[in-house]
Amino acid sequence: MQRHLDHWHSPSLNKDMPIASYGHYGFALLLVPTAAADYLEYERFQLLDSLQEHLNGGKIRVFSVDSINNESWLNNQMHPGNKAERHDQWNNYIFQEVIPYIKKATSAETPIVVAGASFGALHSMNLFLRRPDLINGVIAMSGVYNLMEYTKGFYNDKVYFNSPSHYIPNLEDHHLLETIRAGRIIVSTGSGAYEDPGASRDFGGVLNSKNIPHELSIWGQEWTHDWPTWREMLPFFIRERF
Numbered sequence: 001m002q003r004h005l006d007h008w009h010s011p012s013l014n015k016d017m018p019i020a021s022y023g024h025y026g027f028a029l030l031l032v033p034t035a036a037a038d039y040l041e042y043e044r045f046q047l048l049d050s051l052q053e054h055l056n057g058g059k060i061r062v063f064s065v066d067s068i069n070n071e072s073w074l075n076n077q078m079h080p081g082n083k084a085e086r087h088d089q090w091n092n093y094i095f096q097e098v099i100p101y102i103k104k105a106t107s108a109e110t111p112i113v114v115a116g117a118s119f120g121a122l123h124s125m126n127l128f129l130r131r132p133d134l135i136n137g138v139i140a141m142s143g144v145y146n147l148m149e150y151t152k153g154f155y156n157d158k159v160y161f162n163s164p165s166h167y168i169p170n171l172e173d174h175h176l177l178e179t180i181r182a183g184r185i186i187v188s189t190g191s192g193a194y195e196d197p198g199a200s201r202d203f204g205g206v207l208n209s210k211n212i213p214h215e216l217s218i219w220g221q222e223w224t225h226d227w228p229t230w231r232e233m234l235p236f237f238i239r240e241r242f
Contacts, residue, residue, distance in 0.1 A: 001022055006020075012089050012090070012093035012096060013093050019065050021105065025058035028111065029061070029062045029115060030065070030102065031062060032123045033064075033120050035118060047227065047234060063098070067090075068089075068090050072087040073119075081158075083154075095130075113242065115138065115234060116140065117230045118225065122140075122147065125187075129164050130161075132183050136183055144196055145165045145199065146166070147162050165206055168210060169209060177210060177212070186214070186241060187200050187204055187214055187215070187217070188233050189218060190219045190220070191218060191221050191223065192222055
C-alpha cells in the first residue's frame with residue numbers, strides 16, 4: 001500500500017495542516033477524524049488495514065485530514081460563537097484546499113466520497129450536504145446529526161448551517177436538493193454500548209422528509225461505539241455499495 005504524508009500552511013485556518021494519502025488509484029475516500037483526533041487516527045486504529053483489499057486493488061485512494069475540534073467545539077475556554085466561526089474556517093479548508101488537492105492528486109473527474117465515525121460522521125454528513133457539487137457521497141458511521149449535542153445550548157446561524165438536522169428540513173433550493181439526491185448517502189450505526197441508533201433513525205426521517213434517497217443501516221447489539229465496529233462497517237460499504 002502506497003503511503004504519502006504532506007502538509008501546507010492553510011490560508012483558511014492560518015496554520016500548518018497535514019494530510020495523509022494511501023493507495024494509488026480509485027475513487028477518493030476522504031476520512032474525517034473522530035472527536036479530538038488527528039489525520040493519522042484511522043491508520044493507528046488499523047482501519048486502513050481493513051481497507052487493504054480495496055486500496056491494493058485500486059478501488060479507492062484514501063485521503064485523511066486533521067480535525068480542529070480542539071480549537072472549536074471541544075474547547076471549553078472558547079466562546080461558543082467563536083467555536084462556530086473556527087469550524088466554518090475548517091469547512092472552507094476542506095472545500096477550498098483539500099478538495100482541489102485531491103483533484104490534483106487524482107483527476108478532475110475522480111469522485112470523492114467523505115466518511116467518518118462518531119463526531120466525524122456529523123462533519124462528514126455536513127460537508128456532503130453543504131457541497132454535493134464537490135463531494136459525491138458520504139458514509140456516516142455512529143453519528144449524531146444535531147450539532148446542539150456539542151454546543152452546550154448555544155445557537156446561532158453558523159450552528160444552524162453546520163447542523164444537518166436543523167437546516168435540511170428547511171432546505172428549499174431545488175438545484176441543491178437535486179444534487180444531494182444524486183449522491184450516495186449511507187447512515188450507519190450499531191445498537192450496542194454507547195451507540196445511539198435513535199439519532200440515525202431520526203436523521204433518516206429528516207432525509208425522508210425531503211425525499212432524499214439514502215441507506216439507513218442499523219447493526220445489532222454486538223456492534224458498539226468503537227473501532228471494531230467501524231473496521232467492519234467501512235470496508236463492507238465500500239465493497240457492497242460502491
